Amino acid sequence: MKVGIELGTTSAGEPAKLDLEELLSTRLLVQGNSGSGKSHLLRRLLEQSAPWVQQAIIDPEGDFVSFSERFGHTVVDAERSPGELQRIATRIRQHRASVVLNLEGLDAEEQMRCAAAFLNGLFDADRSVWFPMLIAVDEAQLFAPAVAGEVADDARKASLGAMTNLMCRGRKRGLAGIIATQRLAKLAKNVAAEASNFLMGRTFLDIDMARAADLLGMERRQAEAFRDLDPGQFVALGPALSRRPLGIRIGAVDTAGRSGRPSLMPLPETSRDALEDLIFDASAEVLPMPASSSSRSIATADLMRRIETSKAIDMAPEPEADPRSEAERQELLDGIYAELLSDPEAAFRPVPLLYQDFQFHCRLRKLGGFGQDMSAFRRRLALARAGISAESGDEAWQQVLSVSESLPEEMQGVFLLVARAAREQAVCPSDEALARAYGSHSPSRGRWLLTYMGEQGLIRCEADFRGNRTVSIAGVGWRTLPGSPKGGGKPAAAISKLASAQALMFGGRETGEPDEEPEAIPAE
Incomplete structure (x- = not known):
């Protein structure tokens, strides 16, 4: 034809x-x-x-x-x-x-x-x-x-x-x-x-x-x-x-592309002082908040993870009522979390093993099934590692906590750690601190985590001419101070501050708190 x-x-x-x-x-x-x-x-x-x-x-x-x-x-x-x-x-x-x-x-x-x-x-x-x-x-x-x-x-x-x-x-x-x-x-x-x-x-x-x-x-x-x-x-x-x-x-076409020939348009009538404020004022910059996990389609891997971590149906008869109040049982849970996090190697242990230790301590304290759901444990552990409380009444924090759910569970603690540093205007955590919060010894894993979260639209990571890194949190306008990715100096002090906060939250000693200083060796 x-x-x-x-x-x-x-x-x-x-x-x-x-x-x-x-x-x-x-x-x-x-x-x-x-x-x-x-x-x-x-x-x-x-x-x-x-x-x-x-x-x-x-x-x-x-x-x-x-x-x-x-x-x-x-x-x-x-x-x-x-x-x-x-x-x-x-x-x-x-x-x-x-x-x-x-x-x-x-x-x-x-x-x-x-x-x-x-x-x-x-x-x-x-x-x-x-x-x-x-x-x-x-x-x-x-x-x-x-x-x-x-x-x-x-x-x-x-x-x-x-x-x-x-x-x-x-x-x-x-x-x-x-x-x-x-x-x-x-x-x-x-x-x-x-x-x-x-x-x-x-x-x-x-x-x-x-x-x-x-x-x-x-x-x-x-x-x-x-x-x-x-x-x-x-x-x-x-x-x-x-x-x-x-x-x-x-000849002419019926459809149009997104790009076309550029055309001139008048410049905005803005004073020089106002333009300087718009250009250099970082606090006024708020990145768009990505869609929360509830509005996204569930990927196959996420669905399988939810099935694996969902609470099994318990067909056993209900135990006798616990005479202790909910506040008392909650205080016992706080002590268990503080004890788990006091171990310096806890950051590098797999979450399922930590969950087994957690359940063992719960049985010793006769807590029954109170607060022992696997999903709740992962979430509470991520908050603990970031040094924040899930009961924070701050609307901005609740927004950040909601958006963090769009990340895989093992990454949520890292995101919240960075968000807390940005909220407090502390220096950006180092690669080593990020990797430790993720459960890895490799600093390159910390850099990859920031890259991944940036691709998801949750943060924006920038570096100045000295190589110091600054992270902005989408949707809330929080921004960390510049910090070296290799750590040392102020970044290390900031991470120590976060570790102190998480220990205080659970009423225990600071995680990673050094032992007594060794006696100085006298010079010959």
Whole structure:
């Protein structure tokens, strides 16, 4: 079936047609500097061909997600494992679904790995589902670079191999590549050489103009014409477009991307003093509070953890009533927690072992089942290690305690430790202190914990020019003082202060309190 889609108008004012069936066999390369209209051209081509052929769009900036509303494309979030992306790609070919692979928010290396896994899944599909399919790759120089960059070598090789398979061997599998790049010099030659159709937009560098002229069969003296092209103007050549170089102006589109051409706007009318307050006043800055755990979907691992730690149904007869009041039993519990935390090695013992010791002490004091739920124990232990009380009436503290529940239980104590230091405007805890609160001897684990909590939007970690670290707590505007990640000096004193507070909370001695100082050895 012959289908001619209209890209726009020629320089003579006639409709500029593209043979869609021929494009599926011969592939397309689009080149143009930033602002030349490449994304607009891709959008026009994909909009016109959407009713006729299955499409997959590799979108590094999230500009094409609007296709889901207008044309029913499924948006695939790239924050998945490689195996899951490959399985999704296989089902896409089976059901002939048009999709947008949204890579927005990932760094260059992660984008390359995700695109490689997705393209390999499309390429390795069973022969029975080799239906015609357009694969549009915006900013193709990111996925098929001509030279090695700062990304890992294995990620570059995987992405380049997938792009080469798409352009060199994809035709027999029904895959037609449409790649757009800012510069031909940045794009791997093996990928660019397999395209038979070309749309060349505005270009300024001599090397790119010369390569564009060679691809279009133009003389070198004609190459400077690419500098004079307006945004949205392209020179077309290829069996699906024109047998001779033909000037085309791309037509209008029905959808819009998130980014567009910048436009001028007036500056705010704010005095210099007010601007200085806004720029330099850190206390006025409040990070947005992430959604609490109750509003998030429960992951499989979290669900299994809740099942494992849930309280078993006790079918035994109820014991006799305890004559002691709740306050007295609570005081006994406080003593048990203080005794557990007085052990210097308690921070490095697994929570299930601590829970066994806790239950043993509860049986000795005949507390029955009072306060012995595993989830409650983990929560109370995290609060104790942070040196705070769950009964704090402060609304801001209750907000922080609620948000901490979105973290895994073993991380909650670390988050609360940092939050308490920020609340008291103490120096930021060192990596060693954070690792100890997590139950690890490795300081690098402390750095990783801050990175993870920052990715979840719970904190923001910054370092000054001296390497001192400052942490801000989202939603409440609390901020620690700068502290060295390696500890020593003021940070150590601040951690000692927190240890004193947690000991006072349970009525015991300070955790990690040193023994009596040894007698000094007299000098000879």
